[in-house]
Amino acid sequence: GAGVSQSPSNKVTEKGKDVELRCDPISGHTALYWYRQSLGQGLEFLIYFQGNSAPDKSGLPSDRFSAERTGGSVSTLTIQRTQQEDSAVYLCASSPSGTGGSYGYTFGSGTRLTVV
Amino acid sequence: KNEVEQSPQNLTAQEGEFITINCSYSVGISALHWLQQHPGGGIVSLFMLSSGKKKHGRLIATINIQEKHSSLHITASHPRDSAVYICAVLEGQNFVFGPGTRLSVLP
Numbered sequence: 001g002a003g004v005s006q007s008p009s010n011k012v013t014e015k016g017k018d019v020e021l022r023c024d025p026i027s028g029h030t031a032l033y034w035y036r037q038s039l040g041q042g043l044e045f046l047i048y049f050q051g052n053s054a055p056d057k058s059g060l061p062s063d064r065f066s067a068e069r070t071g072g073s074v075s076t077l078t079i080q081r082t083q084q085e086d087s088a089v090y091l092c093a094s095s096p097s098g099t100g101g102s103y104g105y106t107f108g109s110g111t112r113l114t115v116v
Numbered sequence: 117k118n119e120v121e122q123s124p125q126n127l128t129a130q131e132g133e134f135i136t137i138n139c140s141y142s143v144g145i146s147a148l149h150w151l152q153q154h155p156g157g158g159i160v161s162l163f164m165l166s167s168g169k170k171k172h173g174r175l176i177a178t179i180n181i182q183e184k185h186s187s188l189h190i191t192a193s194h195p196r197d198s199a200v201y202i203c204a205v206l207e208g209q210n211f212v213f214g215p216g217t218r219l220s221v222l223p
Contacts, residue, residue: 033211043202043213056210091159105149107159 002026004108006092012114013082021077021111025094032075033095033105034067038088046090049075082115089113119143120214122203128220135190137217139203142184150177150188151202153216159202162188193221 005024013019025032034046045059049069060066064083069075079086092108120141129135139148150162163170163177165186170177174193179186190197198221203214 035211042215043204043211045210045212048210059210093159105161105164107151107161109158 004092004094004106006090006108006111008111009109010112010114012116015084015115016081018078018080019082019113021079021090021113023075023077023092023094023108025073025075025092026106027073029094029096029106030072031095032069033093034075034077035091035093036088037091037110038085041088043091046077079113082113084115087113087115118215119207119212120203120205122201122214122217124217125215126218126220128222129193131194131221131223133193133221135193135197135219135221137188137201137203137219139186139188139214140184141186141203141205141212141214143205143207143212145205145207147206148179148186149204149206149211150186151204153200153202155199162201190219195221195223197221 004026007022011019030051032049035043036046037043047060047067048056064080067075067077089110089112091110093105095105123138147164147166149164152160152162165177165179174191176189188201198219200216200218202216204211
């Protein structure tokens with residue numbers, strides 16, 4: 001597609017439920033990133049995928065968070081047993097190369113998650 | 117000390133004013149990005165810099181690697197420039213984000 005697509009755009013869930021957030025990067029982009037932005041806070045790195053390499057999961061805040069990227073394209077971020085502190089906007093970005101190189105990054109419009 | 121700092125935190129300007137937002141960082145980086153986050157939350161990558169200066173329309177970004185400092189300038193500011201501007205440095209493969217500068221341009 002023309003840009004990075006994320007779905008759903010908004011998600012309200014009850015505490016304790018599991019949620020899945022989807023990111024569809026720009027076709028051909030090998031690098032994919034997940035970030036989150038809590039209310040009033042800056043952007044926080046979560047996880048990074050580069051091609052077929054093992055993902056960099058160093059930013060995941062707890063073992064309730066996991067992500068996968070199937071076929072080097074679409075990525076799903078899963079949050080199990082959601083807590084209220086998980087409420088945030090979850091942003092996905094992709095780039096043609098792992099370093100962002102000369103090409104920069106393209107961000108999706110985000111998924112606003114609210115845990116009630 | 118945060119790895120990436122920005123100043124000012126908030127900025128209100130009158131339409132037409134020249135605006136400067138500053139970013140300083142304390143880590144070794146391979147590149148620095150300036151991002152614009154619109155009130156609705158969408159993020160746009162404005163510039164990627166590893167040295168020197170870049171210009172796009174009314175926006176100019178500069179970086180001084182030795183001083184670990186970058187500036188984003190907006191000439192002839194307009195209300196549609198109102199947004200949060202975020203400095204993000206690429207440390208290895210990952211971004212480290214600054215706290216952002218909230219800009220409001222009044223008509």
